[in-house]
Amino acid sequence: MGVIIKTVSGNAIQPYIPDLARLRMDIFRDFPYLYEGSAAYEEGYLATYLRSEETVMVLVIDGSRVVGASSGMPMEMETNAVTRPFLEAGMSTANIFYFGESLLYSPYRGKGIGHKFFDEREKHARASGTFIITAFCAVQRPTTHPLRPKGYQPLDAFWEKRGYTRRPDLMTTFQWQDIGEKEETEKPMMFWIRKW
Ligand SMILES: CC(C)(COP(=O)(O)OP(=O)(O)OC[C@H]1O[C@@H](n2cnc3c(N)ncnc32)[C@H](O)[C@@H]1OP(=O)(O)O)[C@@H](O)C(=O)NCCC(=O)NCCS
Helix, strand or coil: CCEEEEEECHHHHHHHHHHHHHHHHHHCCCCCCCECCCHHHHHHHHHHHHCCCCCEEEEEEECCEEEEEEEEEEHHHCCHHHHHHHHHCCCCCCCEEEEEEEEECHHHCCCCHHHHHHHHHHHHHHHCCCCCEEEEEEECCCCCCCCCCCCCCCCHHHHHHCCCEEEEEEEEEEEEEECCCCCEEEEEEEEEEEEC
């Protein structure tokens, strides 16, 4: 596979918005996200990435097809759901860089691209000189969840190896419609952070 990694910021993300929406809708259908996406919501959400030159998108391109992507933005650009736990804990959000999703189609997994996603986003966050913390959050699903695939391996060990610490004291909720559900419900999300 002739795969290349391309990192873009701000307005340069614009041409890739439909690719990102497709990746999110395809890959977040799987456990643990189980996300029944809507194209309209995706376009609105992703437009946030164009509002600042400090945002970042790491793209994985095979030929002419985007097969993976990973994103980040200054935490202060994020919604209240993201900033609230930090503000309530008395932390400043001005020096936190927030990582959004990491998405990769399964044939491309297990080859080190997940590491590259962290390397590139951390490099971008640190280059600005503003950010002393990088952070992301992960959905919490019960281990007994009926849609959890047999042999499912959580990414916790990978994240720990990358220097991130789970923070059960920094929790929020995101709302979305699960596959098979009729309406949106609140999902508990736990933050992981790394101090630089
Ligand atoms: C997260 C994701 C991007 C990682 O990409 P990847 O290219 O497979 O990751 P890498 O090959 O760099 O491997 C990273 C580590 O994860 C581990 N890993 C790889 N595949 C794994 C799997 N299926 N399950 C659990 N851990 C796995 C490896 O042990 C590796 O650690 P190592 O350094 O000890 O080898 C990819 O798995 C994915 O798209 N998952 C679905 C979406 C998702 O859950 N995103 C994360 C939150 S938004």
